[in-house]
Amino acid sequence: MSDKKLYVVAVELENRKEQAISVQEVLTKYGDCILTRQGVHDPGSDRGIITLNVNADNAYLEEFSEELSRIPGVKVRTIKF
Incomplete structure (x- = not known):
């Protein structure tokens, strides 16, 4: 399992x-763990949001999220099901 x-x-x-x-x-x-991806920009600014559906174990997700978070100006939030 x-x-x-x-x-x-x-x-x-x-x-x-x-x-x-x-x-x-x-x-x-x-x-390899990303099932779907959608990107949306804020028309009034340079901001953007990407939403991902991910299938991964907790350690792999943490590694992925931390690597994204190390990029200046990038924030990451996750919801687990």
Whole structure:
């Protein structure tokens, strides 16, 4: 039996134009656990939000979230199901 769980991960980018490449590199690295991805920008600013549905064990999700959080201006929140 797998220890994988389903998560919703919300990633906020303060300046999506500056952070997009770094965020994309991390998403590609952990792409094996990403089931779906949706990106939305705030029309009145440079902010953006990416929502991900993720299937991973807790340790892998923490590693993924921490790597995203180390990018300046990026905030990560998760919901576990």
